[in-house]
Amino acid sequence: MRPNSRFADVRTFDIDAVAAAAGADPDVLRLENLDTDVPPPPAAVAATTRSLDEGTGNSWLPFTGLPVLCEAVAADLRERTGVGYDPLREIVITSGGTSAVMPVLLATTQPGEPVVLTDPTYAGLLQRVRLSGARPHLVPLRVERGRWRLDREALEQVRSAAALLLMSPSMPSGAVLDRDDWEAVARVCDRTGAYLVYDAAMERIVFDGESHVNPCRVDGLAGRTIVIGSVSKEYRMIGWRIGWVAGPADVMARIRVAAVYNTTVAGGFQQRGAAAALTDPSGAGVAEAVAEYQARHDTVVRQLDGLPVVRAAGGWSCLVDAEAMGLDAATLSARLLERGRVAATPMTAWGGPVARRHVRLVFSNEPVERLSDLRARFDAALS
Structure with a gap:
């Protein structure tokens, strides 16, 4: 087929590959995709x-x-x-x-x-x-x-x-x-x-x-x-x-x-x-949603205390440094899923040398209760 140079350096998100590998197992902690279980405004x-x-x-x-x-x-x-x-x-x-x-x-x-x-x-x-x-x-x-x-x-x-x-x-x-x-x-x-x-x-x-x-x-x-x-x-x-x-x-x-x-x-x-x-005069639940996301973020950071997780100032996700744990991002992602039952996406398509050493943890779609054993899952992945 005739080549097209526009696609030479374009990579896929990798999110869909991690999601497909996780399947529908309810035990898997779904931290790979930027969805949310916090409901939209009524x-x-x-x-x-x-x-x-x-x-x-x-x-x-x-x-x-x-x-x-x-x-x-x-x-x-x-x-x-x-x-x-x-x-x-x-x-x-x-x-x-x-x-x-x-x-x-x-x-x-x-x-x-x-x-x-x-x-x-x-x-x-x-x-x-x-x-x-x-x-x-x-x-x-x-x-x-x-x-x-x-x-x-x-x-x-x-x-x-x-x-x-x-x-x-x-x-x-x-x-x-x-x-x-x-x-x-x-x-x-x-x-x-x-x-x-x-x-x-x-x-x-x-x-x-x-x-x-x-x-x-x-x-x-x-x-x-x-x-x-x-x-x-x-x-x-x-x-x-x-x-x-x-x-x-x-x-x-x-x-x-x-x-x-x-x-x-x-x-x-x-x-x-x-x-x-x-135009919702009630504020459409934005403040309440932000408070929930902060509680989830803080749970992730607290669970991973002592590991190279970088605190987020906002948003729906934070990053953990795979290379600081002696692994590349793809290997950490694979181990998290296989050993820890955590779906998390390597950042290989999300930038340059800084991105490539990290794995993303999305906390917007998992409640605090589900995140409360994240450290045990990481320990299993790293063992």
């Missing part, structure tokens, strides 16, 4: 059901999102970012947040241009950069005092970039970027003329009272930031597959075209459910 379920019953979402149009959802996204972003986005010109609804990434890359980069990401980063971001024809430039996350921190010295060395594609909290590490980090990002964007593509999927899932800084509130970033969001993480609405992109009108004109020709339209029934979640 208001979102009711609005989706009502739309199905009434047939109000069964349409191709409008291609770029129902006005009710575009307006809800604009109101939500105004509170988070301080920016007043035009719902019709500066917001596009997509089939999940990650489905927005490729249209954004196509609209902001040329083949071969560098895109800055962290190492580790979400494989769905990294591999899309490669598929778009752009070139990943990885900036390491470093462990300092038991927490992940952005290597700002390495970031400051960036001299050429079409975009910086960043998350906070970041998958899979749970790293949260602070104001000094975003100010360093602003300097790189100013020096290179790059866009900041900010994946805000987990923005409010932060632990330990950690303050979260939206980059649009940092001088020099609002006018060059493209925000990608979704209802999957904060609102626990994974199966709805609803996300959005917001940004300056000039680049959004290109993104709108790329998004329409990528998926045509996001599901109308689900859009009405997403609008209900965003």
